[in-house]
Amino acid sequence: MENSELQSIWKSFDTDTQQKSIAELNLLLTSKTRQTINKFLTIIGVSIFVCIGLLIYLTITSLNRPNDPIYLANNIVLGVITILSLVSGLWSWYKLQNNSYHQPLKNWLEARIELLSRWLTGRFSKLNLFLIPFLYTLIVFSIHVYFEYKPFLEALHNEESVIGLIVAAPIGLFVSYWSARKIRRYQLQQLDFLKDLHRRLSGNG
Amino acid sequence: MKMKSTKEAFLELLNNYQGILHKVSLVYFRNRHDREDNFQEIVYQLWKSYPVLKNHQSVGSWIYAVAINTSIARVKKNFRIEYREKIPELTDPSNFAEVIAQNESLQLLLNAIHRLDEVDKSIMLLYLEEKSYEEIAEIIGITKSNAGVRINRAKERLKQNLNNTSHGKQ
Numbered sequence: 001m002e003n004s005e006l007q008s009i010w011k012s013f014d015t016d017t018q019q020k021s022i023a024e025l026n027l028l029l030t031s032k033t034r035q036t037i038n039k040f041l042t043i044i045g046v047s048i049f050v051c052i053g054l055l056i057y058l059t060i061t062s063l064n065r066p067n068d069p070i071y072l073a074n075n076i077v078l079g080v081i082t083i084l085s086l087v088s089g090l091w092s093w094y095k096l097q098n099n100s101y102h103q104p105l106k107n108w109l110e111a112r113i114e115l116l117s118r119w120l121t122g123r124f125s126k127l128n129l130f131l132i133p134f135l136y137t138l139i140v141f142s143i144h145v146y147f148e149y150k151p152f153l154e155a156l157h158n159e160e161s162v163i164g165l166i167v168a169a170p171i172g173l174f175v176s177y178w179s180a181r182k183i184r185r186y187q188l189q190q191l192d193f194l195k196d197l198h199r200r201l202s203g204n205g
Numbered sequence: 206m207k208m209k210s211t212k213e214a215f216l217e218l219l220n221n222y223q224g225i226l227h228k229v230s231l232v233y234f235r236n237r238h239d240r241e242d243n244f245q246e247i248v249y250q251l252w253k254s255y256p257v258l259k260n261h262q263s264v265g266s267w268i269y270a271v272a273i274n275t276s277i278a279r280v281k282k283n284f285r286i287e288y289r290e291k292i293p294e295l296t297d298p299s300n301f302a303e304v305i306a307q308n309e310s311l312q313l314l315l316n317a318i319h320r321l322d323e324v325d326k327s328i329m330l331l332y333l334e335e336k337s338y339e340e341i342a343e344i345i346g347i348t349k350s351n352a353g354v355r356i357n358r359a360k361e362r363l364k365q366n367l368n369n370t371s372h373g374k375q
Contacts, residue, residue: 006314006360006363007332007333007335009308009310009314010311010314010334012308012310012311013305013308013311018223018227019223019224020223021220022216022217022220025216025220025223025248026212026216028244028245028248029212029216029248029249029252031245032245032246032248032249033249033252036249100257101250101253101254101270101271101274101275101278102254102257102258102267102270102271102274103270103274103346104270104343104344104345104346105270105273105274105277105324105327105344105345105346106345106346106347107346108270108274108346112278197277197322197323197324200322200324201324201346201347
Protein backbone atom coordinates (compact mmCIF):
# COMPACT_ATOMS: atom_id res chain seq x y z
CA MET A 1 0.00 0.00 0.00
CA GLU A 2 1.36 3.43 -0.97
CA ASN A 3 2.00 6.10 1.64
CA SER A 4 -0.43 8.53 0.03
CA GLU A 5 -3.05 5.78 0.05
CA LEU A 6 -2.68 5.41 3.82
CA GLN A 7 -3.16 9.13 4.26
CA SER A 8 -6.21 9.22 2.01
CA ILE A 9 -7.82 6.32 3.91
CA TRP A 10 -7.22 8.21 7.11
CA LYS A 11 -8.65 11.38 5.59
CA SER A 12 -11.83 9.51 4.73
CA PHE A 13 -12.47 9.20 8.42
CA ASP A 14 -14.84 11.99 9.26
CA THR A 15 -14.91 13.12 12.89
CA ASP A 16 -17.80 15.51 12.21
CA THR A 17 -20.24 12.79 13.24
CA GLN A 18 -18.80 13.05 16.74
CA GLN A 19 -18.71 16.83 16.79
CA LYS A 20 -19.91 18.13 20.12
CA SER A 21 -21.48 21.54 20.58
CA ILE A 22 -19.85 24.21 22.74
CA ALA A 23 -22.54 23.61 25.37
CA GLU A 24 -21.70 19.88 25.42
CA LEU A 25 -17.98 20.59 25.68
CA ASN A 26 -18.70 22.97 28.52
CA LEU A 27 -20.76 20.29 30.27
CA LEU A 28 -17.91 17.77 29.87
CA LEU A 29 -15.34 20.21 31.22
CA THR A 30 -17.55 21.28 34.13
CA SER A 31 -18.36 17.71 35.17
CA LYS A 32 -14.72 16.63 34.91
CA THR A 33 -13.57 19.62 36.96
CA ARG A 34 -16.20 18.85 39.58
CA GLN A 35 -15.21 15.16 39.67
CA THR A 36 -11.54 16.06 40.06
CA ILE A 37 -12.27 18.51 42.87
CA ASN A 38 -14.50 15.93 44.61
CA LYS A 39 -11.81 13.26 44.27
CA PHE A 40 -9.22 15.66 45.64
CA LEU A 41 -11.42 16.66 48.57
CA THR A 42 -12.30 13.01 49.30
CA ILE A 43 -8.66 11.92 49.39
CA ILE A 44 -7.58 14.94 51.45
CA GLY A 45 -10.65 14.66 53.67
CA VAL A 46 -10.33 10.93 54.40
CA SER A 47 -6.56 11.16 54.99
CA ILE A 48 -6.88 14.11 57.34
CA PHE A 49 -9.90 12.57 59.09
CA VAL A 50 -8.06 9.27 59.72
CA CYS A 51 -4.87 11.01 60.84
CA ILE A 52 -6.66 13.46 63.13
CA GLY A 53 -8.68 10.57 64.59
CA LEU A 54 -5.50 8.65 65.27
CA LEU A 55 -3.76 11.70 66.74
CA ILE A 56 -6.74 12.39 69.06
CA TYR A 57 -6.68 8.75 70.17
CA LEU A 58 -2.91 8.93 70.79
CA THR A 59 -3.23 12.18 72.75
CA ILE A 60 -6.07 10.89 74.96
CA THR A 61 -4.42 7.54 75.65
CA SER A 62 -1.05 9.20 76.33
CA LEU A 63 -2.64 11.66 78.79
CA ASN A 64 -4.20 8.71 80.60
CA ARG A 65 -0.84 6.95 80.86
CA PRO A 66 1.58 9.70 81.94
CA ASN A 67 3.65 7.30 84.07
CA ASP A 68 4.35 4.69 81.41
CA PRO A 69 7.39 5.99 79.44
CA ILE A 70 7.50 3.04 76.99
CA TYR A 71 3.83 3.48 76.14
CA LEU A 72 4.36 7.24 75.69
CA ALA A 73 7.38 6.64 73.44
CA ASN A 74 5.34 4.15 71.37
CA ASN A 75 2.57 6.74 70.90
CA ILE A 76 4.95 9.61 70.14
CA VAL A 77 6.77 7.60 67.45
CA LEU A 78 3.40 6.57 66.02
CA GLY A 79 2.17 10.18 66.00
CA VAL A 80 5.31 11.54 64.34
CA ILE A 81 5.27 8.85 61.63
CA THR A 82 1.56 9.50 61.01
CA ILE A 83 2.05 13.23 60.54
CA LEU A 84 5.11 12.77 58.29
CA SER A 85 3.33 10.11 56.22
CA LEU A 86 0.28 12.35 55.78
CA VAL A 87 2.35 15.32 54.61
CA SER A 88 4.63 13.33 52.28
CA GLY A 89 1.73 11.26 50.90
CA LEU A 90 -0.36 14.29 50.04
CA TRP A 91 2.65 16.11 48.59
CA SER A 92 3.54 13.14 46.33
CA TRP A 93 -0.05 12.82 45.19
CA TYR A 94 -0.22 16.55 44.42
CA LYS A 95 3.04 16.35 42.41
CA LEU A 96 1.80 13.40 40.38
CA GLN A 97 -1.48 15.12 39.58
CA ASN A 98 0.29 18.25 38.37
CA ASN A 99 1.68 16.89 35.16
CA SER A 100 2.86 19.26 32.49
CA TYR A 101 0.99 17.51 29.72
CA HIS A 102 1.69 20.32 27.25
CA GLN A 103 5.36 19.35 26.89
CA PRO A 104 6.69 17.34 23.93
CA LEU A 105 6.20 13.59 24.48
CA LYS A 106 9.89 12.91 25.16
CA ASN A 107 10.20 15.70 27.75
CA TRP A 108 6.96 14.66 29.41
CA LEU A 109 8.19 11.07 29.65
CA GLU A 110 11.49 12.24 31.15
CA ALA A 111 9.74 14.36 33.79
CA ARG A 112 7.37 11.58 34.77
CA ILE A 113 10.11 8.93 34.84
CA GLU A 114 12.25 11.18 37.04
CA LEU A 115 9.39 11.74 39.46
CA LEU A 116 8.44 8.07 39.69
CA SER A 117 12.07 6.91 39.86
CA ARG A 118 12.72 9.21 42.81
CA TRP A 119 9.93 7.47 44.75
CA LEU A 120 10.35 3.94 43.54
CA THR A 121 14.08 3.50 43.13
CA GLY A 122 15.52 6.41 45.16
CA ARG A 123 17.34 6.21 48.48
CA PHE A 124 14.19 5.87 50.62
CA SER A 125 12.15 4.03 48.02
CA LYS A 126 11.68 0.85 50.04
CA LEU A 127 10.86 2.70 53.26
CA ASN A 128 7.10 2.17 52.79
CA LEU A 129 7.55 -1.60 52.62
CA PHE A 130 8.85 -1.57 56.18
CA LEU A 131 7.06 1.50 57.49
CA ILE A 132 3.55 0.11 56.96
CA PRO A 133 4.17 -3.14 58.95
CA PHE A 134 6.04 -1.08 61.57
CA LEU A 135 3.09 1.33 61.91
CA TYR A 136 0.73 -1.63 62.16
CA THR A 137 2.80 -3.08 65.01
CA LEU A 138 2.88 0.22 66.91
CA ILE A 139 -0.91 0.66 66.52
CA VAL A 140 -1.54 -2.89 67.76
CA PHE A 141 0.72 -2.27 70.78
CA SER A 142 -0.93 1.05 71.52
CA ILE A 143 -4.50 -0.33 71.43
CA HIS A 144 -3.71 -3.62 73.11
CA VAL A 145 -1.71 -2.16 75.99
CA TYR A 146 -4.23 0.61 76.61
CA PHE A 147 -7.19 -1.75 76.92
CA GLU A 148 -5.26 -4.20 79.11
CA TYR A 149 -5.13 -1.38 81.72
CA LYS A 150 -1.59 -2.41 82.64
CA PRO A 151 1.85 -0.84 82.06
CA PHE A 152 3.42 -1.58 78.66
CA LEU A 153 5.88 -4.31 79.68
CA GLU A 154 3.45 -5.96 82.06
CA ALA A 155 0.70 -6.09 79.43
CA LEU A 156 3.04 -7.78 76.97
CA HIS A 157 4.11 -10.37 79.53
CA ASN A 158 0.55 -11.56 79.89
CA GLU A 159 0.08 -15.08 78.43
CA GLU A 160 -2.99 -14.09 76.36
CA SER A 161 -1.11 -11.14 74.93
CA VAL A 162 1.80 -13.31 73.91
CA ILE A 163 -0.49 -15.85 72.21
CA GLY A 164 -2.49 -13.04 70.55
CA LEU A 165 0.67 -11.38 69.31
CA ILE A 166 2.15 -14.66 68.07
CA VAL A 167 -1.01 -15.45 66.08
CA ALA A 168 -2.30 -12.04 65.01
CA ALA A 169 0.90 -10.08 64.50
CA PRO A 170 2.42 -12.28 61.77
CA ILE A 171 -0.91 -12.29 59.85
CA GLY A 172 -1.25 -8.51 60.11
CA LEU A 173 2.38 -7.97 59.26
CA PHE A 174 2.16 -10.27 56.26
CA VAL A 175 -1.02 -8.61 54.94
CA SER A 176 0.36 -5.08 55.36
CA TYR A 177 3.72 -6.03 53.80
CA TRP A 178 1.98 -7.87 50.94
CA SER A 179 -0.31 -4.88 50.23
CA ALA A 180 2.57 -2.42 50.23
CA ARG A 181 4.57 -4.72 47.95
CA LYS A 182 1.64 -5.17 45.56
CA ILE A 183 1.16 -1.40 45.18
CA ARG A 184 4.89 -0.93 44.68
CA ARG A 185 4.98 -3.64 41.99
CA TYR A 186 2.14 -1.97 40.10
CA GLN A 187 3.95 1.38 40.25
CA LEU A 188 7.21 -0.23 39.10
CA GLN A 189 5.39 -1.75 36.13
CA GLN A 190 4.13 1.69 35.22
CA LEU A 191 7.64 3.09 35.52
CA ASP A 192 9.04 0.31 33.28
CA PHE A 193 6.35 1.02 30.70
CA LEU A 194 7.32 4.71 30.58
CA LYS A 195 11.05 3.89 30.52
CA ASP A 196 10.49 1.53 27.62
CA LEU A 197 8.68 4.23 25.66
CA HIS A 198 11.44 6.71 26.42
CA ARG A 199 14.10 4.19 25.37
CA ARG A 200 12.33 3.74 22.05
CA LEU A 201 12.36 7.49 21.49
CA SER A 202 15.97 8.00 22.57
CA GLY A 203 17.64 4.91 21.17
CA ASN A 204 17.40 3.04 17.92
CA GLY A 205 14.37 1.00 18.93
CA MET B 206 -18.78 45.07 22.91
CA LYS B 207 -18.85 42.17 25.35
CA MET B 208 -15.40 40.66 26.05
CA LYS B 209 -15.13 36.85 25.90
CA SER B 210 -14.27 35.16 29.14
CA THR B 211 -11.20 32.88 29.22
CA LYS B 212 -13.44 29.83 29.41
CA GLU B 213 -15.57 30.94 26.47
CA ALA B 214 -12.45 31.55 24.38
CA PHE B 215 -11.09 28.14 25.37
CA LEU B 216 -14.34 26.33 24.50
CA GLU B 217 -14.51 28.06 21.15
CA LEU B 218 -10.93 27.03 20.39
CA LEU B 219 -11.67 23.49 21.55
CA ASN B 220 -14.74 23.36 19.37
CA ASN B 221 -12.63 24.14 16.29
CA TYR B 222 -10.00 21.53 17.10
CA GLN B 223 -12.02 18.73 18.72
CA GLY B 224 -11.48 16.45 15.71
CA ILE B 225 -7.88 16.00 16.94
CA LEU B 226 -9.14 14.75 20.31
CA HIS B 227 -11.41 12.19 18.67
CA LYS B 228 -8.64 10.92 16.41
CA VAL B 229 -6.06 10.62 19.19
CA SER B 230 -8.58 8.77 21.38
CA LEU B 231 -9.45 6.47 18.50
CA VAL B 232 -5.80 5.58 17.92
CA TYR B 233 -5.14 4.74 21.57
CA PHE B 234 -8.38 3.11 22.68
CA ARG B 235 -10.50 0.43 21.03
CA ASN B 236 -13.27 0.57 23.59
CA ARG B 237 -15.95 3.27 23.28
CA HIS B 238 -16.12 3.96 27.04
CA ASP B 239 -12.35 4.35 27.24
CA ARG B 240 -12.42 6.73 24.28
CA GLU B 241 -15.13 8.85 25.91
CA ASP B 242 -13.29 8.93 29.23
CA ASN B 243 -10.09 9.82 27.44
CA PHE B 244 -11.79 12.58 25.43
CA GLN B 245 -13.04 14.14 28.65
CA GLU B 246 -9.66 13.80 30.35
CA ILE B 247 -7.94 15.52 27.40
CA VAL B 248 -10.47 18.38 27.55
CA TYR B 249 -9.68 18.80 31.24
CA GLN B 250 -5.89 18.65 30.75
CA LEU B 251 -6.11 21.16 27.88
CA TRP B 252 -8.06 23.50 30.14
CA LYS B 253 -5.42 23.09 32.86
CA SER B 254 -2.57 23.89 30.49
CA TYR B 255 -4.46 26.60 28.58
CA PRO B 256 -2.40 29.38 30.26
CA VAL B 257 0.82 28.06 28.64
CA LEU B 258 -0.67 27.99 25.14
CA LYS B 259 1.12 31.25 24.30
CA ASN B 260 4.47 29.45 24.68
CA HIS B 261 3.63 27.10 21.81
CA GLN B 262 4.29 27.74 18.16
CA SER B 263 0.87 26.55 17.09
CA VAL B 264 -2.44 25.65 18.70
CA GLY B 265 -2.42 22.33 16.84
CA SER B 266 0.93 21.19 18.24
CA TRP B 267 -0.18 22.14 21.77
CA ILE B 268 -3.39 20.12 21.41
CA TYR B 269 -1.57 17.11 19.93
CA ALA B 270 1.05 17.16 22.71
CA VAL B 271 -1.53 17.30 25.51
CA ALA B 272 -3.78 14.72 23.82
CA ILE B 273 -0.97 12.21 23.16
CA ASN B 274 0.61 12.57 26.62
CA THR B 275 -2.75 12.28 28.37
CA SER B 276 -3.66 9.19 26.34
CA ILE B 277 -0.33 7.46 27.08
CA ALA B 278 -0.73 8.24 30.79
CA ARG B 279 -4.16 6.57 30.68
CA VAL B 280 -3.20 3.52 28.61
CA LYS B 281 -1.43 1.80 31.49
CA LYS B 282 -4.12 2.76 33.98
CA ASN B 283 -6.64 0.69 32.09
CA PHE B 284 -4.92 -2.51 33.19
CA ARG B 285 -6.42 -2.21 36.63
CA ILE B 286 -10.06 -2.15 37.55
CA GLU B 287 -11.06 1.32 38.55
CA TYR B 288 -14.20 3.11 39.56
CA ARG B 289 -15.66 4.65 36.43
CA GLU B 290 -17.04 8.09 37.09
CA LYS B 291 -20.30 8.80 35.35
CA ILE B 292 -19.81 11.13 32.43
CA PRO B 293 -22.65 12.88 30.68
CA GLU B 294 -24.06 10.94 27.72
CA LEU B 295 -23.95 13.36 24.82
CA THR B 296 -23.98 12.71 21.07
CA ASP B 297 -25.05 9.31 19.72
CA PRO B 298 -22.05 7.13 20.56
CA SER B 299 -22.92 4.31 18.17
CA ASN B 300 -22.46 6.69 15.24
CA PHE B 301 -18.70 6.57 15.50
CA ALA B 302 -18.50 2.79 15.40
CA GLU B 303 -20.89 2.75 12.44
CA VAL B 304 -18.75 5.17 10.46
CA ILE B 305 -15.72 2.93 10.98
CA ALA B 306 -17.62 -0.29 10.32
CA GLN B 307 -18.84 1.02 6.96
CA ASN B 308 -15.30 1.72 5.78
CA GLU B 309 -13.35 -1.54 5.47
CA SER B 310 -10.04 0.09 4.55
CA LEU B 311 -10.27 2.38 7.55
CA GLN B 312 -11.10 -0.56 9.79
CA LEU B 313 -8.02 -2.44 8.55
CA LEU B 314 -5.85 0.62 9.00
CA LEU B 315 -7.13 1.14 12.55
CA ASN B 316 -6.53 -2.49 13.47
CA ALA B 317 -2.97 -2.19 12.19
CA ILE B 318 -2.42 1.05 14.14
CA HIS B 319 -3.75 -0.54 17.34
CA ARG B 320 -1.05 -3.19 17.07
CA LEU B 321 1.75 -0.59 17.08
CA ASP B 322 3.44 0.44 20.32
CA GLU B 323 2.45 3.74 21.96
CA VAL B 324 5.32 5.76 20.45
CA ASP B 325 4.74 4.48 16.92
CA LYS B 326 1.02 5.15 17.32
CA SER B 327 1.66 8.82 18.01
CA ILE B 328 4.18 9.14 15.18
CA MET B 329 1.89 7.37 12.72
CA LEU B 330 -1.09 9.48 13.77
CA LEU B 331 0.85 12.69 13.10
CA TYR B 332 2.10 11.32 9.79
CA LEU B 333 -1.42 10.34 8.69
CA GLU B 334 -2.61 13.79 9.71
CA GLU B 335 -0.04 15.09 7.20
CA LYS B 336 1.97 17.01 9.75
CA SER B 337 5.37 18.26 8.60
CA TYR B 338 8.59 16.76 9.99
CA GLU B 339 9.13 20.00 11.95
CA GLU B 340 5.73 19.72 13.60
CA ILE B 341 6.19 16.02 14.39
CA ALA B 342 9.62 16.75 15.85
CA GLU B 343 8.14 19.56 18.00
CA ILE B 344 5.25 17.45 19.32
CA ILE B 345 7.34 14.35 20.04
CA GLY B 346 10.43 16.23 21.25
CA ILE B 347 12.98 14.78 18.82
CA THR B 348 15.11 16.27 16.04
CA LYS B 349 13.75 16.72 12.54
CA SER B 350 16.10 14.12 11.06
CA ASN B 351 15.25 11.66 13.80
CA ALA B 352 11.57 12.26 13.08
CA GLY B 353 12.17 11.24 9.47
CA VAL B 354 13.86 8.00 10.49
CA ARG B 355 11.12 7.15 13.00
CA ILE B 356 8.32 7.87 10.56
CA ASN B 357 9.85 5.47 8.05
CA ARG B 358 10.24 2.74 10.66
CA ALA B 359 6.72 3.25 11.99
CA LYS B 360 5.38 3.11 8.42
CA GLU B 361 7.18 -0.16 7.81
CA ARG B 362 5.73 -1.67 10.98
CA LEU B 363 2.29 -0.40 10.07
CA LYS B 364 2.49 -1.92 6.59
CA GLN B 365 3.66 -5.19 8.08
CA ASN B 366 0.67 -5.15 10.44
CA LEU B 367 -1.62 -4.28 7.55
CA ASN B 368 -0.35 -7.25 5.56
CA ASN B 369 -0.78 -9.55 8.54
CA THR B 370 -4.29 -8.23 9.19
CA SER B 371 -5.43 -8.52 5.58
CA HIS B 372 -3.90 -12.03 5.26
CA GLY B 373 -5.60 -12.98 8.48
CA LYS B 374 -8.95 -11.90 7.05
CA GLN B 375 -8.61 -14.03 3.92
